Amino acid sequence: MHISWSTPSIPVCLQFVAHSNVQQLLGQVWYDGMPGFKRLSPIAQLTEIAKIGCLFPIYCFAFLFAPKSSFGAAIKKPFIKFIVHSAAYCCFLLLLVIVSLRVETLIMELLGNEWILQRLRQAEHESRGGFPSIVELLIMVFVCHRYQTISSSFSSSSSSSCSSSSSSSSSSSSYVSLAIGVPSCLVDHRATAWFLSQRAEWYGENYYYPKEMWPYFDPILISEGMFGAANILSFLKLVHIFSVNPYMGPLQVALGRMVIDIIKFFFIYTLVLFAFGCGKFKRLSRFCQSLPHTITNVA
Secondary structure (H helix, E strand, C coil): CCCCCCCCHHHHHHHHHCCHHHHHHHHHHHCCCCCCCCCCCHHHHHHHHHHHHHCHHHHHHHHHHCCCCHHHHHCCCHHHHHHHHHHHHHHHHHHHHHHHHCHHHHHHHHHCCHHHHHHHHHHHHCCCCCCCCHHHHHHHHHHHHHHHHHHHHHHHHHHCCCCCHHHHHHHHHHHHHHHHHHHHHHHHCCHHHHHHHHHHHHCCCCCCCCHHHCCCCCHHHHHHHHHHHHHHHHHHCCHHHHCCCCCCCCCCCCHHHHHHHHHHHHHHHHHHHHHHHHHHHHHHHHHHHHHHHHHHHHC
């Protein structure tokens, strides 16, 4: 029997879930594995959350290789699982920022010796057909894993008859983000550009020339544009993290809770604007390096 929202028993179920005793039971299920967490001070709660978030690689490896250990069993708890997933996604966003702002290049320029600087200049000269960096490989691994996870969850939700609109919208936004992110990572990892560079070398052509002379539909230019769009959509996924609220029942319209929601919205808006700036910086940074030289030649 399929249950629709027009069924008369749905309002009764909602009233049952909103009951204070049921709310207490839901709170115990949510904070299972962390006794006394709600009685801690806000600073102690943030410290506990930060400690679990910093240990998310240990939780993941323990769940994969030792699921019956203390760390492997703890990640099955709802609240700890939510913290681990959120920390992993924040780490993914950090990797996106590192690639967009070329942080690894700046660090090597500041701390590298002459050999590293020479290799860095060679890599920038051959950036059109070079191999991906370590950070880009990590991003590719994360995107492929997320693609597999979202695909399995979407197929399981589509096979079931009762799926809420929020879960379908979440799956749709995840698919849009990954539909842009997977091709951008594959193209940005220079598979096509590497093939073109090797073909140019076979025919004795010069494939490495300044970026302002690249064709409009160069694979690297297309991948950088797709990477910027996927960067913005990836930061928008933080909405699902901020949607978690400690109040389990229906929220009343109060000024204090509205202020918290406004701060959350402003923080997400700032992050999306920052992601847009990162994408523009990655797209136009190399043009800025050659701009003074071009202006001097024109003058």
